[in-house]
Amino acid sequence: MNADPLTADPIELLRRRTSTKWxxxxxxxxxxxxxxxxxxxxxxxxxxxxDLIARSDLGYDSRRLALGEAFAGFARDRWDWDLDPAAxxxxxxxxxxxxxxxxxxxxxxxRVLINSPVYPPFREAIAxxxxxxxxxxxxxxxxEHWELDLDAIEAAFRGGVRAYxxxxxxxxxxxxxxxxxxxxxxxxAAEHGVLVLSDEIHAALSHSDTEFVPFLAVSDAAREIxxxxxxxxxxxxVAGLTAAWWVPGSxxxxxxxxxxxxxxxxxxxxxxxxAATAGFTSARDWVDAAVATLELQRGRLRTLLDDRLPRAVLxxxxxxxxxxxxxxxxxxxxxxxxxxxxxxxxxxxxxPSFGEQGKGFARLNYACSPEVLTEAIDRIAAIAD
Numbered sequence: 439m440n441a442d443p444l445t446a447d448p449i450e451l452l453r454r455r456t457s458t459k460w461x462x463x464x465x466x467x468x469x470x471x472x473x474x475x476x477x478x479x480x481x482x483x484x485x486x487x488x489d490l491i492a493r494s495d496l497g498y499d500s501r502r503l504a505l506g507e508a509f510a511g512f513a514r515d516r517w518d519w520d521l522d523p524a525a526x527x528x529x530x531x532x533x534x535x536x537x538x539x540x541x542x543x544x545x546x547x548x549r550v551l552i553n554s555p556v557y558p559p560f561r562e563a564i565a566x567x568x569x570x571x572x573x574x575x576x577x578x579x580x581x582e583h584w585e586l587d588l589d590a591i592e593a594a595f596r597g598g599v600r601a602y603x604x605x606x607x608x609x610x611x612x613x614x615x616x617x618x619x620x621x622x623x624x625x626x627a628a629e630h631g632v633l634v635l636s637d638e639i640h641a642a643l644s645h646s647d648t649e650f651v652p653f654l655a656v657s658d659a660a661r662e663i664x665x666x667x668x669x670x671x672x673x674x675x676v677a678g679l680t681a682a683w684w685v686p687g688s689x690x691x692x693x694x695x696x697x698x699x700x701x702x703x704x705x706x707x708x709x710x711x712x713a714a715t716a717g718f719t720s721a722r723d724w725v726d727a728a729v730a731t732l733e734l735q736r737g738r739l740r741t742l743l744d745d746r747l748p749r750a751v752l753x754x755x756x757x758x759x760x761x762x763x764x765x766x767x768x769x770x771x772x773x774x775x776x777x778x779x780x781x782x783x784x785x786x787x788x789x790p791s792f793g794e795q796g797k798g799f800a801r802l803n804y805a806c807s808p809e810v811l812t813e814a815i816d817r818i819a820a821i822a823d
Contacts, residue, residue, distance in 0.1 A: 441726035443734055446476040446807035457678065463785050468814045471775075471787045473609075473760065475675040475805035477731065480724035483674055486716040490709060499708035501715065502528050505683065508718035509670075516642070519655040521685055525692075530680040530705040532639050535667045537563040539684060540601060542697030543633050544569055548600040553586060554793030555762075557609045557637070561793075564603075572599055575795050576611070582753055584611050584762075586619050588626075595630040602627065604636045606653060607644060610792050610801040611762045612755020614648040617656055624653070624660035633694050634664045639682075640758040642673035642725055645733050648756040654687040661687030665695060670714035672758065673725055681710030732759045735804045738811060746819035759805035760787075766798035768822055775800040782817040 446452075453465055459474040478484075490496065506523030513519040529535050540550065546568030552560050554575045564571045574590035591602075604623070607614045627634050636653035644650035653664050669682035686692035717725075736754060739761055743750045749767035763786075765774040775786040778800065789799035804811055 441723060441730045443731040444477040444724075444727050446810070447478060449807075449810065452476055463779075467779070467783045467785050468810060468817070469785045470803045470806065470810075470814055471785045471801070473672060473758075473803060474677060475728070475759065476807065476810070477675060477728065477805065479675055480717060480721035482720035482724070483676065483713050483716050486712060486720070487679075487709065490712055495708075497708060499528075499706050499711050501708070501711050502526065502706070505681070505711050505715050508715040509668075509683070512642070512718040512722070513652065517650060517652050517655060519652045521654070525685050526683045527685070527698075527703060528681060528683045528706040528711060529702050530682065530707060530710070531671070532637060532667055532669050532682045533559045533563060534702065534705065535682050535684045536560075536603065536635055536637060537566055538698050538702045539635055539665060539667070539695045540564065540569060540603075541567040542695045542699075544600050549594075549598050551591065551594045551599045551602040551632075553591075553605065553608070555610060555789070555796040555799070556603075556605050556792060558791045560603050560605070569601070572597070573793070575793070576608075576613075578795070582751060584613060584753060586613075586615060586623070588619060588622055591623060592626050595626050595632050599630070599632055601633040601635060604634055604653065606636050606638055607640045607650065607755075607757035609640060609758070610760050610787065610796075611753050612757050612760060614644055614650050614756045617649070617651045620651060620653055620656045620660065624657050624663065627663045628659040632663060633691070634660070636664060636666050638666055638668040639672050641668065642670070643729055643732065643759070644757040645729060645736070645755075647733075650757065654685065662690055663687070663694075665691050670717045671710075673728075674713065674717040674721060675728075676710070676713050676717075679710040679713040680705075680707045681714050682706075732805060735759065735806070735808070735811060736761070738808055739802070739804050739815070742812060742815040746815050747822060749822075759803055761802045761804055763800050763802055764798065765800060770798075772797040774798065778818055778821070781821045782814075784814045784817050 506526030789796035
């Protein structure tokens with residue numbers, strides 16, 4: 439990857455932002471928690487949105503096929519995944535899609551599988567639709583090596599699971615699941631009649647030292663029982679421009695989720711669809727630059743931890759910009775991010791919110807400047823002395 443790195447906005451400008459990352463804490467706190475990047479958005483997207491505003495083109499959305507075509511082109515070129523643009527079904531965000539797809543696919547009391555530690559809204563979605571949560575936690579071979587537990591997944595499928603929320607790439611750990619594991623999951627799901635909803639929102643930010651494989655691209659079995667759910671909001675740093683979509687892998691998969699209310703599709707943002715379409719067609723170089731930047735920051739974080747917090751253990755992510763850090767050796771309790779917020783004035787994501795396996799861990803967003811990242815680790819190291 440030869441793209442030049444991005445430069446984060448100055449801290450003074452960042453503190454003028456009004457989004458969750460910058461509005462949740464006082465100015466003496468460095469916010470490295472929620473999944474927002476500190477880099478300016480792609481010029482191609484900024485110009486496109488400026489043109490929309492200049493002509494007051496802010497009405498109801500009518501460009502969903504254009505979105506499908508843009509995403510299909512990106513998926514073909516980046517991941518060798520051929521999908522039908524007309525199969526793309528848009529809504530406002532990934533968790534709306536997952537919640538409503540579940541609601542359309544299961545009955546109250548049906549079992550739904552997750553792999554902890556995992557994105558907390560997965561649990562909320564299952565509870566909202568009345569599902570019974572089943573957990574097959576990731577295998578922690580060591581703090582630096584986590585992976586899907588295929589034996590536990592198979593046992594859960596045999597135990598009557600009806601749907602499986604697959605996080606791919608996995609949040610918070612940054613695992614990019616290997617093709618052979620996804621193939622096996624598809625085989626098992628097909629054997630046991632399990633619907634797989636694959637959340638792939640971080641896929642476009644997969645790093646150059648890995649290979650992201652879309653679930654629906656791995657086999658006929660995956661397409662038969664799978665639905666991909668994704669968005670451009672993480673890839674292009676436009677979380678406030680809500681647009682997400684799902685892609686059924688087959689007619690059979692589409693029939694499994696046929697109970698989705700039509701109103702779900704009407705929730706998509708016109709400006710969000712435009713941003714995603716412009717991103718996938720005209721901002722691919724910006725994504726390359728973002729990934730190059732994140733890889734530099736990932737290495738910088740590794741060095742900072744080795745130097746300043748040597749008892750911390752990093753599971754080095756292979757996608758996006760969220761680092762899962764084991765802080766158990768420092769004795770800061772089950773939720774070290776709370777101690778760090780109080781005493782170091784650095785806001786990280788609370789490890790236990792991702793599940794029981796998150797006790798003693800914290801998640802750090804390193805999509806910031808080298809200076810902010812260095813200051814954050816220095817602050818944390820100061821309370822470890």
